[in-house]
Amino acid sequence: MINRGCAVEHKTFFSITPATMRAAxxxxxxxxxxxxxxxxxxxxxxxxxIVARRKIKRGEHLxxxxxxxxxxxxxxxxxxxxxxxxxxxxxxxxGFQMAGEILGMDGISTDIHVCNATALEDSxxxxxxxxxxxxxxxxxxxxxxxxxxxxxxxxxxxxxxxVLLGSMKAEERIAAFLLNLSTRMKARGYSSSEFxxxxxxxxxxxxxxxxxxxxxxxxxxxxxEGLIGVQHKHIRILNSQGLHDLLDHGTSS
Amino acid sequence: MINRGCAVEHKTFFSITPATMRAAxxxxxxxxxxxxxxxxxxxxxxxxxIVARRKIKRGEHLxxxxxxxxxxxxxxxxxxxxxxxxxxxxxxxxGFQMAGEILGMDGISTDIHVCNATALEDSxxxxxxxxxxxxxxxxxxxxxxxxxxxxxxxxxxxxxxxVLLGSMKAEERIAAFLLNLSTRMKARGYSSSEFxxxxxxxxxxxxxxxxxxxxxxxxxxxxxEGLIGVQHKHIRILNSQGLHDLLDHGTSS
DNA sequence: CGTGGCATTGAAAACCGTCAAAATCCGTGG
DNA sequence: CCACGGATTTTGACGGTTTTCAATGCCACG
Numbered sequence: 001m002i003n004r005g006c007a008v009e010h011k012t013f014f015s016i017t018p019a020t021m022r023a024a025x026x027x028x029x030x031x032x033x034x035x036x037x038x039x040x041x042x043x044x045x046x047x048x049x050i051v052a053r054r055k056i057k058r059g060e061h062l063x064x065x066x067x068x069x070x071x072x073x074x075x076x077x078x079x080x081x082x083x084x085x086x087x088x089x090x091x092x093x094x095g096f097q098m099a100g101e102i103l104g105m106d107g108i109s110t111d112i113h114v115c116n117a118t119a120l121e122d123s124x125x126x127x128x129x130x131x132x133x134x135x136x137x138x139x140x141x142x143x144x145x146x147x148x149x150x151x152x153x154x155x156x157x158x159x160x161x162x163v164l165l166g167s168m169k170a171e172e173r174i175a176a177f178l179l180n181l182s183t184r185m186k187a188r189g190y191s192s193s194e195f196x197x198x199x200x201x202x203x204x205x206x207x208x209x210x211x212x213x214x215x216x217x218x219x220x221x222x223x224x225e226g227l228i229g230v231q232h233k234h235i236r237i238l239n240s241q242g243l244h245d246l247l248d249h250g251t252s253s
Numbered sequence: 254m255i256n257r258g259c260a261v262e263h264k265t266f267f268s269i270t271p272a273t274m275r276a277a278x279x280x281x282x283x284x285x286x287x288x289x290x291x292x293x294x295x296x297x298x299x300x301x302x303i304v305a306r307r308k309i310k311r312g313e314h315l316x317x318x319x320x321x322x323x324x325x326x327x328x329x330x331x332x333x334x335x336x337x338x339x340x341x342x343x344x345x346x347x348g349f350q351m352a353g354e355i356l357g358m359d360g361i362s363t364d365i366h367v368c369n370a371t372a373l374e375d376s377x378x379x380x381x382x383x384x385x386x387x388x389x390x391x392x393x394x395x396x397x398x399x400x401x402x403x404x405x406x407x408x409x410x411x412x413x414x415x416v417l418l419g420s421m422k423a424e425e426r427i428a429a430f431l432l433n434l435s436t437r438m439k440a441r442g443y444s445s446s447e448f449x450x451x452x453x454x455x456x457x458x459x460x461x462x463x464x465x466x467x468x469x470x471x472x473x474x475x476x477x478e479g480l481i482g483v484q485h486k487h488i489r490i491l492n493s494q495g496l497h498d499l500l501d502h503g504t505s506s
Numbered sequence: 507c508g509t510g511g512c513a514t515t516g517a518a519a520a521c522c523g524t525c526a527a528a529a530t531c532c533g534t535g536g
Numbered sequence: 537c538c539a540c541g542g543a544t545t546t547t548g549a550c551g552g553t554t555t556t557c558a559a560t561g562c563c564a565c566g
Contacts, residue, residue, distance in 0.1 A: 084416055087501055092416045106412065108405035115412065134398065138391045145387065151404040152361035158411035159359065159368065163337055163345045165418035166462035170522070201545065209419035211523055216546055232531070232545080248340055423554070454513065464555055469514055485513075485563080 024048055025126070033100025033187070034074050035128070035146050043140045050132035055124050062103060062117040062125060069107025071129045075099050078123020079198040082106075082115045083206070093207040095157070096120075096181075096199060099188055102150050120198040165209045168247075173208040174218045175243040178228065182237055193240070197233040277301055278379075286353030286440070287327050288381070288399050296393045303385035308377050315356060315370040315378060322360025324382045328352050331376020332451040335359075335368045336459070346460040348410075349373075349434075349452060352441055355403050373451040418462045421500075426461040427471045428496040431481065435490055446493070450486040 025036045026044040056062055080097040097103055107113040137144035186192035202212040222228045229236035278289045279297040309315055333350040360366040390397035439445035455465040475481045482489035
């Protein structure tokens with residue numbers, strides 16, 4: 001639906017074509033954030049042999065709940081969301097992923113993806129076929145270690161979100177969300193104080209366990225208090241410390 | 254503090270003593286639920302070589318947030334909780350673990366445990382030293398695969414909890430919790446309709462993002478409606494379908 | 507038999523969700 | 537270039553659910 005222009009064929013997903021090109025982890029500027037972190041040159045080249053790339057346009061799915069699992073994906077450029085659709089059709093966003101972050105590890109458990117992964121802007125991913133990754137990580141211990149660290153990091157991230165959802169009030173959730181985005185932008189060389197939200201208020205709300213009206217209201221309140229500047233999807237962090245203080249405070253009293 | 258009686262030394266954790274005995278996965282009746290599932294006999298024996306056991310008394314910690322990570326643990330008997338302590342000291346329970354389930358994978362990410370693991374009854378765990386597991390899983394692909402599946406399962410479990418915390422009302426959360434416990438008891442050969450809760454109302458509430466009073470009230474309401482029977486920590490599931498119906502309903506409308 | 511932790515129950519208040527309406531933005535087509 | 541329509545966002549008023557505060561009861565354990 002969002003497919004105007006750029007009329008070249010981009011349909012072949014699992015062979016090397018303009019759409020899915022041989023990757024070059026050894027050349028990638030995301031390699032220090034990605035699963036390739038800390039690998040020797042010779043091991044990077046082995047990784048190059050199994051990794052391909054694929055472009056995903058905004059609104060397209062990288063995979064859907066129910067799809068057979070075959071690969072994990074590293075975001076190279078762009079922005080994704082993952083979500084689950086509950087029994088009655090309501091969406092629950094489980095994460096937002098940016099460059100260097102890994103998608104698809106939910107599928108290893110049962111060989112079927114349990115969530116959807118959708119591009120929120122035109123994006124590019126590295127495709128890491130899981131069977132090949134298993135094989136390669138048997139001969140490259142540092143790759144094995146990194147892969148395990150990334151799975152563990154996902155577990156820790158999810159538990160952090162459980163704390164947020166289980167014990168924080170709306171203002172604390174929004175503050176935590178903004179600070180988290182800010183930190184991740186900074187780690188990628190972008191401004192930590194000014195960025196565009198790639199997701200809707202509804203998606204933010206779903207992620208944080210709030211309704212979109214509550215998200216909107218809270219952002220407006222922060223704006224009125226001078227903590228942030230809000231213009232639609234453009235956010236400026238004006239008082240980072242003030243947002244931090246909101247977190248520590250709500251839990252005390 | 255809950256250490257009266259049983260005055261034998263139980264202090265040596267990483268050598269083979271009465272407290273940490275050589276395990277025998279090949280003999281273990283939990284092996285089909287545990288990480289050893291599907292392994293050939295010869296591979297089971299290799300696993301035996303690296304696994305030890307340890308008894309944990311009720312109230313004792315298996316590990317604490319901040320501890321250096323060295324091993325993951327498989328629950329052999331008993332019942333555990335994992336929790337995080339927030340910046341201001343409030344507890345957030347992140348999970349309850351029973352026989353066959355794996356603890357400690359949060360530590361792989363940074364080599365430091367981020368959560369506490371506490372025995373809620375006298376328990377026994379299998380200690381699986383992580384370095385050895387990495388090494389062995391390089392030569393035993395089916396073990397490698399199982400380990401990855403367990404990490405992925407943990408991710409999927411956490412995401413399910415995120416859905417619960419992000420979109421369910423109190424009654425739905427309690428119903429989901431009881432049904433989840435019931436299912437896991439049944440998988441271990443216990444009654445699915447009658448069991449003892451090993452945790453307090455406060456721990457249940459922390460896990461489900463509710464206050465203990467709400468947990469108590471909701472259990473009383475279910476009791477009054479004939480869905481369950483409640484006597485302190487003893488629970489009988491009287492109308493399993495009725496609990497299921499609560500789940501589907503709340504999400505519609 | 508008394509103490510302390512845990513659980514239950516009630517009443518009031520806070521917080522967030524729901525419903526509703528208006529405003530703004532963005533892509534499309536005239 | 538401007539006008540239009542749909543999606544998104546903002547804002548307000550109200551109501552419901554859960555939390556908070558408080559008091560009582562129950563049970564296990566010493």
